[in-house]
């Protein structure tokens with residue numbers, strides 16, 4: 001059973017006024033992703049990459065077809081999906097630890113359950129000792145690491161990443177890519193990774209899906225042959 005399945009998924013965005021044509025963002029997308037697989041989607045701006053991710057996140061509903069996780073249609077966001085965006089979305093008035101545990105706290109998870117996990121994760125992403133720092137005291141790469149720790153806190157089996165390293169400088173991006181592979185070795189999530197950077201896609205993933213400029217269509221699919229630094 002695939003972990004993730006897009007089955008003939010079409011997404012139309014109606015224009016708010018209804019006066020112009022709807023935008024076709026995805027056209028009958030078929031994509032299956034196995035458990036623990038890392039799949040990247042590359043392609044030009046506007047080809048529907050974020051739409052695919054948002055459907056999987058449960059933020060948007062498909063206009064046609066069905067998106068499944070473990071065989072079940074996705075209807076809403078859920079704690080089994082950790083999400084990382086390009087722009088760190090940390091609350092500036094909360095310290096690193098508070099930002100990481102916020103979601104768990106909102107769901108009513110017990111503190112002595114989530115807090116040790118938060119400390120472990122922050123250590124794992126190289127932020128031991130920064131738990132009481134505030135976002136403005138951190139570099140962009142460190143803020144992204146906080147986001148990743150937050151995304152992993154609930155032990156999700158799926159990690160959705162939308163250009164997570166796109167705003168970082170080249171050196172930092174390389175370090176983050178290695179960090180992500182290390183985290184994968186540890187937690188083995190299924191990862192859907194969106195990027196503009198074909199090199200990054202090839203380095204990180206088992207499979208690269210290149211979307212066409214024609215909206216929402218897969219242009220080609222490349223299985224990455226080079227072995228990743230995995231055990």
Ligand code: ADP
Nearest residue numbers: 013023024025044045046047048049050051052
């Ligand atoms: P990508 O992530 O590849 O840049 P998107 O999925 O963001 O592509 O967008 C695909 C198409 O859908 C684009 O034409 C975009 O303008 C349109 N689109 C995306 N989100 C919305 C929205 N919320 N409302 C209307 N149109 C949207």
Ligand code: ADP
Nearest residue numbers: 042043044196198208210211212213214219222
């Ligand atoms: P189209 O011909 O549909 O307009 P392009 O040739 O401009 O599309 O390529 C679309 C996107 O697909 C590019 O932005 C690029 O990121 C990606 N792409 C193209 N060829 C490859 C490839 N061999 N491997 C990975 N990604 C590719």
